[in-house]
Amino acid sequence: MTSTLGYALLNLIACESQTGYDLSRTLQERISFFWQAKHSQIYPELARLESAGYITHEVVRQSDKPDKKIYTITDAGLAALRAWVVAPLKMQPARDELLVKTAAIWQADPAAAAALFRDHERQHAEQLAVYEGIRATMEEKWQGSERRRDQPWFGSYLTLMRGIGYEREYRDWCRWAAEMIEA
Amino acid sequence: MTSTLGYALLNLIACESQTGYDLSRTLQERISFFWQAKHSQIYPELARLESAGYITHEVVRQSDKPDKKIYTITDAGLAALRAWVVAPLKMQPARDELLVKTAAIWQADPAAAAALFRDHERQHAEQLAVYEGIRATMEEKWQGSERRRDQPWFGSYLTLMRGIGYEREYRDWCRWAAEMIEA
DNA sequence: ATTCCATATGTCATGATATACATACGTAAA
DNA sequence: TTTACGTATGTATATCATGACATATGGAAT
Structure with missing residues (x-):
């Protein structure tokens, strides 16, 4: 419910x-x-x-x-x-409009398409920088302190690391896609 | 509209x-x-x-x-x-229920939490294998043929590679999260 | 004979989400 | 003095998405 x-x-x-x-x-x-x-x-x-x-x-x-x-x-x-x-959960399919555009990219002007991916490469790089900043702050705070998995920040740290991995992969893919179009 | x-x-x-x-x-x-x-x-x-x-x-x-x-x-x-x-598009924030559970993982029994991530590691590894299979089929089909960015499969290939990167990163993160909990 | 399945097209109810509308307090700036 | 902003709580409307309901054909299996 x-x-x-x-x-x-x-x-x-x-x-x-x-x-x-x-x-x-x-x-x-x-x-x-x-x-x-x-x-x-x-x-x-x-x-x-x-x-x-x-x-x-x-x-x-x-x-x-x-x-x-x-x-x-x-x-x-x-x-x-x-x-x-801890209740089991099925893998949730992702929804991303940029990927829908990507699927239709054969209809696009190459220069405009490359610009689209360069723009998103930048956006994801910026978000990654934000996350890396939070990570630095978090790890600095923990200097010498005990790290326990039953504290609220434990989950925050796990999700933050997923955010970092997600943005890094997305940024790299945008760059690669732009290069594929520019080639 | x-x-x-x-x-x-x-x-x-x-x-x-x-x-x-x-x-x-x-x-x-x-x-x-x-x-x-x-x-x-x-x-x-x-x-x-x-x-x-x-x-x-x-x-x-x-x-x-x-x-x-x-x-x-x-x-x-x-x-x-x-x-x-080619119309500009803002970065779309992701929605993932597993990450909401992850944020609340400090409330979970450690063994059950680890099992949750191990299960998702397996699920994403399976999806990755499916994508890798499609990739092999696609690249085999292109042996010797000209690869043009104005053909429909070009977009399919780009999205497929994003799928592979996404699943690989997700699988690795699940494994890491499970290890963090088990440690 | 009956059931089940793949094909094929649709509607309906419910819930999730976003945008806009709406009100109210106190402070600070123009 | 009017406007704008941050705080604080809500409602209304429209759209998006899922699951269930509904119908119909023909073939294959039981």
């Missing part, structure tokens, strides 16, 4: 109690590679999670800013999250 | 006139890595493409099988396809 987004939110709330607004920023900017959502999807999902008994909220009144709702995970929510995390 | 799926279909029809049923099989099984669709999405999309003047159809009566509609691309359809192919 609970969607993938629901579990993504549940995990973030399990890491730290927070508001829908906080979750919204996290799922648009931060280490939420591989899943995104707008606030218009998050607020209704939080309502569903709460009616399912997975989270509760308390209203915090603020003087300088509008009131906010801080959500906290319940025992039932934690149990649901733990069951879902 | 036309969706990504619409252009994907337009390209397949530009390669070869065919029926909705043929397109359906292509978009579920064949070299349509990175985009998929069920027939329930394809038939309405074909109707939209036809009402937009991008394709036409002729009914072919068959004695042993039900009648079929063979779709052919129009000049307007080809023009629309050519304009779309």
